[in-house]
Amino acid sequence: MNWDEYSDWGKYIAEWGANYHKTLADQPVRPETKPGDITAQLPASPPDNGEGMDAIMADFNAVVMPGMTHWQHPRFFAYFPANASPPSMLAEMLVNTVAAQCMLWQTSPAATEVEGVMIDWLRQALGLPEHFTGVIQDSASSATLSAVLTMRERSLKFTGNRDGLSGKGHLRIYCSDQVHTSIDRACWVAGIGQQNLVKIPTTGPHFGIDVAALKKAIADDKANGYIPAGIIAITGGTSIGACDTLGPVLQVAKQEDIYTHLDAAWAGSAMICPEFREAFWEGVEGFDSIVFNPHKWMGAQFDCSVQFLADSTPQLNTLKIEPEYLKTSGEAVTNYSEWTIPLGRRFRALKIWFLIRTYGLAELRERIRNHVHWANEVCEKIGAIEGFEITTDPILSLFSFRCPGDDDTQQRLTDAINKDGRIYLTQTLHENRKVIRLQVGQFDTTRDQVLMAADVIKDVWKEIQ
Structure with a gap:
């Protein structure tokens, strides 16, 4: 495909996309497709010779689209939304066209600096104090894993990455029984283990963690030689929207010197509305780590998850690795790949910039x-x-x-x-x-x-x- 053909097909696909969204309400939300239906329509082996885009797009419409669940449908009331507003889609087109690898400041200075400003725009929008910085992750699962790894390293005086976990003792992470399974998986991947994720019953109208039970669980664990490493709270649990009462949870964490993470992946977007903060956000300024997903309720196309950090140092001490070939000479700069697990990074901040400026x-x-x-x-x-x-x-x-x-x-x-x-x-x-x-x-x-x-x-x- 040459660039003239690319231009022609780009215009065609943009028009196709607009028509798709304008007619979505007339279609069923889910396809009437059985397992294996799509596979049966695809060749078993790759072609030796290339084909024209006419044939490829025809098959896309005939094979792929009848098997798609329409997440942008106005009557999609399942799970949580994965919204894709028009300006965020246009931003993604630009990002995909420029196709930069934004792992370091020097590999894409604009991507790094726009990300820093967008993090601060969102900090202000959510009413967080000025000391919070942050990073854009792909999903809340990655942000939570980053936080759990930080909990692990902090509780082990940052020796786990160096020495391994053998002989370090049993670490404990505490949360309510309403958390998303990404917390369970983070404990698996971090080597903490399912049995050391302590799930506390909930109470009250918003099904928040029972703080008295949390205190008792921590006291019992310490008496039995376990090491309390972290508390994960939620604002807007996936199942029924459960929300912890943040202030009392933080009081326990501060008394025990335990690192805290708040999963507000869905409901965090609603905190741009000041009237919701008293019920669901009071005390948020005390958390060490907070995650919310603009790609859910705010309208930024997937994937776009923001992790705020009260102090980035513990997470950097956990995740930063700097071989010679990735070092940046000259003035001190921010390299966001040092804040996250993946080295490779997309320019996710651009769609936030387009989104907020548009609406x-x-x-x-x-x-x-x-x-x-x-x-x-x-x-x-x-x-x-x-x-x-x-x-x-x-x-x-x-x-x-x-x-x-x-x-x-x-x-x-x-x-x-x-x-x-x-x-x-x-x-x-x-x-x-x-x-x-x-x-x-x-x-x-x-x-x-x-x-x-x-x-x-x-x-x-x-x-x-």
Whole structure:
């Protein structure tokens, strides 16, 4: 392909993309595809000779698109959103075109310096104090792993990387039973182990960690020779939106000199709205590490996860490795690859710059406020369906419910709703019962699209009786 052909096809694909987004609401959210359907349409061996883009795009439309779940659909109420606003998509086109490897300041000075400024813009937007710096990671999983590795090294006086973990004692990480499984995986990868991730029961209206139980667990572990290494709190858990009460958790951490990390991957975006901070953000300034994903609720295209650090030194002491071929001579600069596990880095900050400049914080706040309000409205409508039960009230824009019947009935209704295709929901477990969860957060959804969910649920429930 020459560059003239690239230009022509680039224009074609941009127009295709605009039409795709403009017509999404007319399509089912999930495909009617069975396992193996796509594989069966693909050649078993690669071609020896190249093909034209006409043939490739025709197969893309015929083979790939019928098998895609539409995450940008306005009635995507499952999981959490992975929003892709138009300006962030345009920024990604530029990033992919320039195709820079932004591992060091000298390999892409603009990428490094824009990232530093975007971190500070987001710090201000979320109401964090000036001492916080940060780095853009690919996902919250990577940020959490970075924090857990830092917890490990700090508790071992930064000898684990050098000596290995054998004979160092059993480290303990503490969290609530509402955390995302990325915390479990981080403990696996860090060599801490599943059995040393201590999950504490929750309490209160927002299902926050039981602080008294946390204190007791730490005291018991210390008495038994374990080493408390870190506490991971959550603001907006994946299952039902659980939020820890941050101040009391931090008080325990400070008393015990334990490193803290806050997982606010989804709900952190809502903290650009000052009115949500009192309930969900009070005390956040005391955390050592905080992660939130602009690629979820804020509208930055995946992948884009921001980790804030009150002091970058412990994480740098954990992750920084500097062979001669990566050293930067001259003035002192920031090399963000030293803050993260991967060496290679994309220019993720550009889409944040485009996004915030296009909408401004005011419009981004309005979208999030709308989602929270509409979630409360549709929750009321679902709760009014005969026999239905709201199992957890809306925490920001996430709530859960049950239809009449046992756990198998909940799954049967979920599957029937998703097969219907008009909306997409997912299930979870809460208090040992299966419940159906609904989260409002797709960037361009409207009130009508959200309220339609209650009508679809009622219709499908009647059909499966």
